[in-house]
Amino acid sequence: MQKRVAYITLGCKLNFAETSTIARSFSAAGYQTVSQRQQADVYVINTCSVTEHADKKCRNLIRRLHKISPEAIVAVTGCYAQLKPQEILSVEGVDIVVGAEYKGDLLHLVQELEKDRSKCVYSCERNAIESVFPAYSSGERTRSFLKVQDGCDYFCSYCTVPIARGRSRNVPISTLVSQAKEIAAAGIKEIVLTGVNTGDFGKTTGESFLDLLKALNDVEGIERFRISSIEPNLLTPQTVEWIASGTKFLPHFHIPVQSGCDKTLKEMHRRYDTSAFAEKIALIRAAMESPEERFTKVFFGIDVIVGFPGETDEDFEQTYRFLSELRPAFLHIFPYSRRIGTLAADRKDQVQESVKSERESRLQALCEKLHTEFLAANAGRSAKVLFESTEKGGMMSGYTENYVKVPRKFDKSLIGQIVEVTI
Numbered sequence: 576m577q578k579r580v581a582y583i584t585l586g587c588k589l590n591f592a593e594t595s596t597i598a599r600s601f602s603a604a605g606y607q608t609v610s611q612r613q614q615a616d617v618y619v620i621n622t623c624s625v626t627e628h629a630d631k632k633c634r635n636l637i638r639r640l641h642k643i644s645p646e647a648i649v650a651v652t653g654c655y656a657q658l659k660p661q662e663i664l665s666v667e668g669v670d671i672v673v674g675a676e677y678k679g680d681l682l683h684l685v686q687e688l689e690k691d692r693s694k695c696v697y698s699c700e701r702n703a704i705e706s707v708f709p710a711y712s713s714g715e716r717t718r719s720f721l722k723v724q725d726g727c728d729y730f731c732s733y734c735t736v737p738i739a740r741g742r743s744r745n746v747p748i749s750t751l752v753s754q755a756k757e758i759a760a761a762g763i764k765e766i767v768l769t770g771v772n773t774g775d776f777g778k779t780t781g782e783s784f785l786d787l788l789k790a791l792n793d794v795e796g797i798e799r800f801r802i803s804s805i806e807p808n809l810l811t812p813q814t815v816e817w818i819a820s821g822t823k824f825l826p827h828f829h830i831p832v833q834s835g836c837d838k839t840l841k842e843m844h845r846r847y848d849t850s851a852f853a854e855k856i857a858l859i860r861a862a863m864e865s866p867e868e869r870f871t872k873v874f875f876g877i878d879v880i881v882g883f884p885g886e887t888d889e890d891f892e893q894t895y896r897f898l899s900e901l902r903p904a905f906l907h908i909f910p911y912s913r914r915i916g917t918l919a920a921d922r923k924d925q926v927q928e929s930v931k932s933e934r935e936s937r938l939q940a941l942c943e944k945l946h947t948e949f950l951a952a953n954a955g956r957s958a959k960v961l962f963e964s965t966e967k968g969g970m971m972s973g974y975t976e977n978y979v980k981v982p983r984k985f986d987k988s989l990i991g992q993i994v995e996v997t998i
């Protein structure tokens with residue numbers, strides 16, 4: 576009988592791309608994919624460890640899956656598995672816990688365990704995160720997340736990702752172009768470049784991020800590219816200028832600021848201050864927006880952390896004012912989460928949870944206001960929308976080049992098509 580496998584991805588788009596690649600290896604070996612709510616022979620969980628909450632979510636998930644199928648093999652990988660393997664192994668029902676280096680070997684490890692269930696595979700050699708597991712997602716018919724880089728050398732004072740994912744590294748441009756061609760051959764029209772520190776591409780191959788963008792831009796069949804997230808200091812004026820010169824890269828940037836207070840940025844060990852950040856945003860706007868389109872054409876999604884240790888009311892007010900003046904289209908707001916092993920975790924001046932929640936709510940309200948203004952300014956404009964496959968209540972939706980979500984009545988023939996609409 577065909578073996579059934581379910582996949583659960585926690586966390587970022589990078590994990591999503593990696594799970595999709597793991598899933599392709601299982602499908603090629605004859606496994607049938609089922610939903611996580613169904614009984615399965617194997618559950619693969621790709622974890623995140625960005626917050627304490629993410630760790631807890633993973634442990635609860637394992638317990639729930641073990642209840643659904645007590646005999647199933649539960650294989651756990653990802654950042655949480657890399658950082659705290661023993662914590663995961665202590666949850667009943669877990670069979671395999673492997674870190675970053677072994678993601679590509681999961682099928683093989685599962686097959687070994689199927690032959691001999693007495694084994695419990697556990698392998699997380701912290702110093703061995705050196706290779707890159709090439710990955711792209713292929714579940715959707717419209718968009719694929721292509722992993723272009725892994726790891727990070729920045730060591731921001733609140734972040735465990737460099738410990739979980741290792742040093743910055745990448746596969747060569749030629750490999751990524753081949754993967755992009757595979758994606759195009761599957762009929763997918765949009766690629767989102769993902770990585771841990773995407774703009775740091777080239778560390779191990781001596782290539783540049785801009786050369787990567789140029790090579791991908793030439794791949795036939797792919798009509799749109801987005802960059803999922805990029806550090807502001809790595810988005811160079813040359814890259815901005817080239818993107819703006821009529822390429823397939825869209826006016827959509829996800830850039831983390833983390834704080835609008837220079838004192839806090841310094842303590843976070845970020846590599847820019849608020850002036851440099853604001854200048855970068857102004858540079859992009861000047862290159863991609865005409866005076867009439869100012870603040871309304873480029874979609875900026877900005878990450879911000881509230882309640883970093885030592886953040887005073889005045890520091891937070893500075894962040895609030897900075898973001899109000901910057902006028903991004905969206906804010907991704909994260910209450911600071913204390914992560915053992917980081918510099919910020921040892922600080923005595925931790926901010927109370929209630930204060931973090933209050934600051935989060937204030938920024939949430941600001942985000943709603945900014946997002947509503949962005950949508951209102953785009954209403955009535957004509958735009959190209961790539962429609963997606965999800966049907967909900969007889970409706971479907973797609974995104975414009977500048978990431979405005981446009982709904983319309985479900986029409987199967989539009990899935991994966993780029994259509995000109997009036998927003």
Ligand code: SF4
Nearest residue numbers: 727729730731734736
């Ligand atoms: S740049 Fe900073 S926040 Fe981002 S992954 Fe690297 S260490 Fe973490």
